[in-house]
Amino acid sequence: MYIIVEDDPSVADALESLLSGAGLPVRVFASAEEFIHSASPAPDDTMIVDLGLPGMSGGELVRHLEKAGATPKVIAISGTSSRTIARETEGLADVKILRKPPAADWLEAITA
Amino acid sequence: MGELEDRRTAVSEARFESLLDTAADGVIVIDETGRMLVFNKICEQLFGYTSQEAIGQNVSLIMPPEFSVSHDRFMNNYHRTGERRIIGIGREVSGMHRDGTVFPLELSVGEAKTADGRQYIGVLRDLRSRRAVEQRVSQLQAQVVHMTRLSAMDEMGAAMAHELNQPLTALLLYLQAVARQVRACHADAKPPSDKMLDVLDKAVLEAERASHIVQRMRQMVEKRDPERATVDLREVVNEALDLSEFVAQGATVTIRRVFGMTPIQVDADATQIQQILLNLLRNAREVAKESEERWVKVSIGSDDRSAFVSVTDSGPGFSEDVGKSLFRTFSTTKKSGMGLGLAISRAIAQNHGGDLMADPGGNGQGATFTLMLPMHHSDEAEEDTWG
Ligand SMILES: Nc1ncnc2c1ncn2[C@@H]1O[C@H](COP(=O)(O)OP(=O)(O)O)[C@@H](O)[C@H]1O
Ligand SMILES: [Mg+2]
Numbered sequence: 001m002y003i004i005v006e007d008d009p010s011v012a013d014a015l016e017s018l019l020s021g022a023g024l025p026v027r028v029f030a031s032a033e034e035f036i037h038s039a040s041p042a043p044d045d046t047m048i049v050d051l052g053l054p055g056m057s058g059g060e061l062v063r064h065l066e067k068a069g070a071t072p073k074v075i076a077i078s079g080t081s082s083r084t085i086a087r088e089t090e091g092l093a094d095v096k097i098l099r100k101p102p103a104a105d106w107l108e109a110i111t112a
Numbered sequence: 113m114g115e116l117e118d119r120r121t122a123v124s125e126a127r128f129e130s131l132l133d134t135a136a137d138g139v140i141v142i143d144e145t146g147r148m149l150v151f152n153k154i155c156e157q158l159f160g161y162t163s164q165e166a167i168g169q170n171v172s173l174i175m176p177p178e179f180s181v182s183h184d185r186f187m188n189n190y191h192r193t194g195e196r197r198i199i200g201i202g203r204e205v206s207g208m209h210r211d212g213t214v215f216p217l218e219l220s221v222g223e224a225k226t227a228d229g230r231q232y233i234g235v236l237r238d239l240r241s242r243r244a245v246e247q248r249v250s251q252l253q254a255q256v257v258h259m260t261r262l263s264a265m266d267e268m269g270a271a272m273a274h275e276l277n278q279p280l281t282a283l284l285l286y287l288q289a290v291a292r293q294v295r296a297c298h299a300d301a302k303p304p305s306d307k308m309l310d311v312l313d314k315a316v317l318e319a320e321r322a323s324h325i326v327q328r329m330r331q332m333v334e335k336r337d338p339e340r341a342t343v344d345l346r347e348v349v350n351e352a353l354d355l356s357e358f359v360a361q362g363a364t365v366t367i368r369r370v371f372g373m374t375p376i377q378v379d380a381d382a383t384q385i386q387q388i389l390l391n392l393l394r395n396a397r398e399v400a401k402e403s404e405e406r407w408v409k410v411s412i413g414s415d416d417r418s419a420f421v422s423v424t425d426s427g428p429g430f431s432e433d434v435g436k437s438l439f440r441t442f443s444t445t446k447k448s449g450m451g452l453g454l455a456i457s458r459a460i461a462q463n464h465g466g467d468l469m470a471d472p473g474g475n476g477q478g479a480t481f482t483l484m485l486p487m488h489h490s491d492e493a494e495e496d497t498w499g
Contacts, residue, residue, distance in 0.1 A: 008278045010318055014285035017311050021289045079277035101280035105288055 001042065002110070004028045005035050005061065006050040006077070011100075015048065018107050032056035032064075041065065041072040048098075048110060051078040051088050059088040062095065075110055138217075138236035144229050146170045146187060158217075158238060160210030171234075176208045191230075204239065215240050279321040286315035339383075342488050345376040345419050346412055352389035353410065356397070365400045370411035376419045377488035384460045385485070388468065391453040392423040392481045398446075399427030399478065418466070419487050424480040429473025438470055454481075461485070 002019050004026060006012040012028050019026045029035040032053050041047055047065075051058035062074050074092075078085050079100035089095050098109055133153040141150035151166035159166070159174045166173065172180030189195060207217045216239035224231045290311045297304050353367060378385075396408045405426040413420045430438070430445075437443040439458045444451030458468040466485035473479045 008282070010282035010314075010321070011278055011285070013314065014282040014289065014318070017314075018285050018289040018292070021293050021307075021311075079274060079281070100277045102284045102288070106285060107288065107292065 001045045002026045003035070003039070003041060003045055003047045003072070005030075005032060005047065005053065005058065007031060007053050008050070011050075015106070019110070022107055022111075024111070032058065032061035035061070036064070040068075041070050043071050045072040046075065046110065047072045048075045048077060051076050051085065052080065057088065059092065062089075062092055066093065138234075138238075140171065140174075140234040140236065142171050142232050142234070144187070144191065144231075146172065146184065148173075149231065150233075155236065158207065158209070158236065174207055176206050176214045179206060207236065275325050276322055279318040279325070283315050283318035283322065286311050286318065290315070339381050340379050341382065342377050342379050343382050345378050345380075345385075345414075345421065345485070346371050348380070348382045348385050349389060349410060349412060349421055351382075352386040352393065355386065356390055356393040364406060365397050366407040368407055368409040370409060372412065376412060376414050377490075378419050378485045379488050380464055380485060385464070385483075388457040388460055388483055389421065389423070391457045392483070395453060395481075396423050396425035396427070396478075400425040403427045403478070414487060417487060419485050420482055421485075422480050422482045424473075425478040427473075427478040429475075429477055429479045430470075431474075432472065435470065435472050439468070457483075 002024050004012055004015050004019075006015065006028070007030050009030070012030070016026050016028055027039070029038070032049075033055055036056075047062075049058040049061055053061070056064075058076060058078075062076070065072070065074075073096075075096045075098060076085075076089060077098045077100060078088070080088075082099075085097060085099075089097070096109070098106060136154070138155040138158050139150060139152045140148055140155055142148050148166050148169055148171050151161070151163040153163075155166070155174075156162055161173070170180075172183060175183060203219060205217050205219045206214050208214050218237040218239055220235045222233045222235075224233060290308050293308050293311075294304055297308075349371075350369075353369070357367070393408065393410075400406050400408050403426040407426045409422075409424045411420075411422050411424075413422075434445055439454050440451070441455040442451045443455070454468070454470075461468040461483055464485055466483065469482045469484065471480040471482070
């Protein structure tokens with residue numbers, strides 16, 4: 001399962017189109033809170049998390065999952081500067097980062 | 113002994129008189145009843161009475177009526193209770209000129225106990241000029257706020273980049289999705305499905321969202337139609353230099369002005385022209401600051417068609433590479449630069465029928481940026497009929 005947590009509806013929808021168009025199973029959540037309340041990830045899930053979520057940030061969500069012992073594959077997406085990204089992902093195990101706007105094919109990057 | 117004492121008093125009194133009259137401040141001495149005993153030259157100028165007219169009169173003569181009442185009360189109160197309201201403190205009060213003009217004064221009061229009873233010495237300073245300065249400063253500050261809208265644009269640019277990111281991301285992802293599907297259909301020799309059209313429609317929406325953001329940004333830059341007036345370019349430049357001086361407070365860069373004696377009339381929006389100049393001056397100061405000689409030269413010239421303002425600095429100039437993209441938006445060589453200054457400046461210049469040009473300098477020469485504006489023609493109507 002591919003789990004998208006992204007507050008911008010267009011970005012979320014486009015990402016969903018890309019993944020589901022390739023036949024992949026997708027679920028979309030608009031906030032970290034919404035996701036935590038309604039689902040818990042399985043180890044073979046891939047989570048695509050926007051770092052700049054309102055409320056609980058993407059970084060906090062990933063940290064929260066790590067603490068809870070959930071170990072899905074995590075891909076962070078972000079439109080901020082690399083310095084901000086470094087600050088937001090500090091201390092996280094290994095998070096792949098995709099920067100907005102995409103410079104390459106994200107489907108390949110996500111499924112790689 | 114007594115004679116010597118007297119002579120000394122006479123001398124010091126004479127000195128006191130002359131001192132009073134050369135004092136930069138107004139000096140008034142009053143007795144316990146408020147009667148004026150001394151009224152120096154400055155007071156004559158301040159209030160419009162000669163000292164002969166003033167001396168012997170109550171000090172309320174030079175106060176607005178509403179103050180003279182409370183002044184009597186203050187003095188009585190002080191004599192009764194010893195409670196000080198002003199003595200030794202100094203405060204801002206209002207004075208009234210003979211012609212009725214009320215104006216702000218700074219008043220410091222000292223007290224002297226003499227054989228003839230208590231006397232009070234008031235030192236008065238006209239606050240009007242200081243007021244004017246303060247007003248000018250706050251005016252400048254307001255303008256600086258307005259002018260630095262361009263530097264706020266730097267921040268705005270960052271915010272815009274951030275906002276543009278979302279629709280661009282969505283747009284590219286939709287396109288990636290469609291491209292994949294089209295390729296897949298192709299491989300299976302199937303016609304493209306309606307779903308792909310849906311995705312394309314969404315892609316178009318995102319492109320529109322992005323272009324709205326750009327339009328909004330453009331509106332902010334072009335906030336209002338230029339307010340054209342015929343202005344003397346030298347005055348416009350001078351004011352920009354004042355502003356720039358004010359913004360760069362305490363900076364160690366020398367500004368050299370090379371202006372002619374004759375007015376140079378152009379039809380322009382002075383504020384926008386100043387925005388250009390502030391940008392050029394900011395850039396020039398930034399490089400001049402790091403240079404050995406630390407100067408910026410601003411010269412104004414004209415021929416019969418065009419007026420020119422050139423800003424040259426003691427910096428190193430710029431390379432051919434930098435020169436190629438200088439005027440492009442977001443072209444910057446600075447860590448915290450947004451690269452909007454020159455782009456916007458040139459747009460404004462061209463909007464005025466002029467242009468902004470750059471000479472790279474180099475080999476020990478600083479860069480020169482030249483703003484060109486068409487000269488004002490007083491007989492435009494005539495020109496129209498002939499042209
Ligand atoms: N006086 C100057 N001397 C040398 N280079 C300059 C000068 N003024 C501008 N430049 C170059 O032009 C670039 C663009 O300037 P500008 O559009 O004002 O944007 P910014 O100041 O934000 O970089 C600068 O980054 C700098 O490389
Ligand atoms: Mg600049």
